[in-house]
Amino acid sequence: MTDPDFNLLVALDILLAEESVAGAARRAGLSASAMSRTLTRLREVTGDPLLVRAGRKMVLTPHAQDLKARTQNVVSEMRSVLNNSAAPLHLPTLEQTFYSAYQRGICRNFWPALICACAAQAPGVKLNFVAKSEKGPQFLRDGNVDLEIGVLKNMGPEIRLQALFRDRFVGVLAPTHPLAQGGQITPERYAACEHVIVSRHGMVRGPVG
């Protein structure tokens, strides 16, 4: 039995992510025709069309939808195995550009310290800060971003998370406010008050209720 061509996995990963032969070709540094032939080979190997025309666009078949997450994980694991160099990381000579996604209002506090630390310990490193328009780990999975700073959760097992700090809310109220009367402010008393919710994501309920 001959092993399949594992290079096809990388192409499959890009095709499933881009949902476009032309887009996948650009990302892989190939011509569209070369990527089209690669897709043909993938169709032969998997026995599934994988990407089918829907008007002017291409859409994933149900089988391709099933393969998408598995392929991402396998390719990510392959890369981590192959990139696991035995040579220790040497920051003073490291020449690399890192892209960092940020959520407005959260990580600007970290920029000065981060830039100073890079300049001192890794002068060859360049930092590009990219405003992030949507939540989710897709930017990291696609490799468009190396680092994200913000309120992160449900990122998946392949994304490494590290807590930088814990925040807390501080309430300010007038001496005449009902909460200021009657002793200790409990969560129940706080929740019983009327609230105004401001949500960037259209949520009509918050942690309070």
Next chain:
DNA sequence: GCACGCTCCGAGTGCTGTGA
């Protein structure tokens, strides 16, 4: 509003060159 034609874009394919 509708039909028609033009243009653009993307996928697929035949042919050919290249390297192992």
Next chain:
DNA sequence: TCACAGCACTCGGAGCGTGC
């Protein structure tokens, strides 16, 4: 010799402008 990639081309769909 074979596999792969690029060039050139065709085909099909969408968008847009124009005339009725």
